[in-house]
Amino acid sequence: xxxxxxxxxxxxxxxxxxxxxxxxxxxxQEDGHVPEGAIWTQLFGGRSNPVWRITFDDxxxxxxxxxxxxxxxxxxxxxxxxxxxLALKHLTGSGIAPDFVAFxxxxxxxxxxxxxxxxxxWRGDVKDVAILMARLHQTLPPEGLPETITSxxxxxxxxxxxxxxxxxxxxxxxAMSKAAPNPTRRFLHGDVVPGNIVNAKDGLRLIDxxxxxxxxxxxxxxxxxxxxxxxxxGNRPLTAEERSAFLAAYxxxxxxxxxxxxxxxxxxxxxxxxxxxxxxxxxxxxxxxGAVADLEIRASEQG
Numbered sequence: 397x398x399x400x401x402x403x404x405x406x407x408x409x410x411x412x413x414x415x416x417x418x419x420x421x422x423x424x425q426e427d428g429h430v431p432e433g434a435i436w437t438q439l440f441g442g443r444s445n446p447v448w449r450i451t452f453d454d455x456x457x458x459x460x461x462x463x464x465x466x467x468x469x470x471x472x473x474x475x476x477x478x479x480x481x482l483a484l485k486h487l488t489g490s491g492i493a494p495d496f497v498a499f500x501x502x503x504x505x506x507x508x509x510x511x512x513x514x515x516x517x518w519r520g521d522v523k524d525v526a527i528l529m530a531r532l533h534q535t536l537p538p539e540g541l542p543e544t545i546t547s548x549x550x551x552x553x554x555x556x557x558x559x560x561x562x563x564x565x566x567x568x569x570x571a572m573s574k575a576a577p578n579p580t581r582r583f584l585h586g587d588v589v590p591g592n593i594v595n596a597k598d599g600l601r602l603i604d605x606x607x608x609x610x611x612x613x614x615x616x617x618x619x620x621x622x623x624x625x626x627x628x629x630g631n632r633p634l635t636a637e638e639r640s641a642f643l644a645a646y647x648x649x650x651x652x653x654x655x656x657x658x659x660x661x662x663x664x665x666x667x668x669x670x671x672x673x674x675x676x677x678x679x680x681x682x683x684x685x686g687a688v689a690d691l692e693i694r695a696s697e698q699g
Contacts, residue, residue: 413438413446419504420448420461429498429509430459441517441591442604444468444475449512458512459497464505464606471558472673473587474607477506479541483605484510486538492531493602513601518593519631522638523645525593525620528600529585530651533613537583544584544611546658548572551665555672562679566672570664570696577661579612580654588620590629613655617646618666621659623695624674624688633691667696 417436424430436448439460445468450459464477481499488495497509518525552569559566585592586607594601609615619625621642623633634642643656659666671692677685 416446416463416504417448420463420507423500423502423504423507424461424509427498427500430461436461443591444473444604444606450509459509460494460512461507461509463507466505470673471554471561471676472669476606477501477508479608480605481508482538482540483608484508487535490531490535491599491601492528492535493605513594513596513603515594515596515601517629518590518595518600520595522634522642524600525588526642526645526651527649528593528602529588529613529616529620530646530649532585532602533582533616533652533655534650535583537608537610541583541608541610543581544586544609544615546579546612546615546662548576548662548665551662551669555665555669558669558672558676562672562676564672564675564679566668566675567693570668572661572664574661576658577654579614579658580652581610582613582652582655584609584611584613584616586616586619588616589622589625590631612658613652614659614662614666617643617655617659618663618670621663622667622670623691624670624685627688627691628684633695664696667692671696 417438421430421434421436425432430450431452433453435451437451439447439449445462445465447460447462450461464475466475468475477499481496484493484496487493494510494513497511499506499508555566585602585605586609587604588602592602592604594603621634621639626633643659647653647656671689674685674689674692678689
């Protein structure tokens, strides 16, 4: 993993993707990882950063280059290239994530190269996602990741802070039907949404590792089971039967049983927080989130 400054390239507006692509190509050519003549094709579907697929005129495997947009950080999702590089390097060869190639900080910002994974976004059986997530949560994390806290006090404080920022009047925090056991500490992806799960020929893989952390597995479970996140990435909300099947398959695959118990206890607060996040995103100009906030309110009321 390399870290260096490249002063020969001026800062460019992140929305000018053609100019960014040309500048990135020059930087990575100079670095020696991408030869002149490689073909850069922008990929779409993500909501945070410009991403390109890089193909070559020889037999070498395709790469992906991601450039991190500092403005894409939100109250729930970090956007840290250093953390993604750390996670990818740690997981290379595991069959959980893409294989790491290189990381660089330049005048354009941080960018990472990793091996391209051929496949479509997940649209299949929730049990397959459960098995993948269980494998991740059984993996020892790398050193240097921040902590994710999911205590009721923290969830309520985060939600209220977003509500103030978005100038939204939220319902009172939903009541928890049971007490949550003390949390365990596991390796978390932090953004397990359908668009970040690739159905490759040899199984599912997790991409977009810009917000990994160490903490309560219930946090990862809550993101995947969020009806808003399912709909925003082209799915429908999961049924009660699918949610139960997911949690059962996760535990059966060796996933964290305490994390499941904590998710079940904290689910109303997770949904309530996600509803507020949708309002916060709407206040930032992303209208798609406004259409799904009520899904989370209803889920929070169901417990």
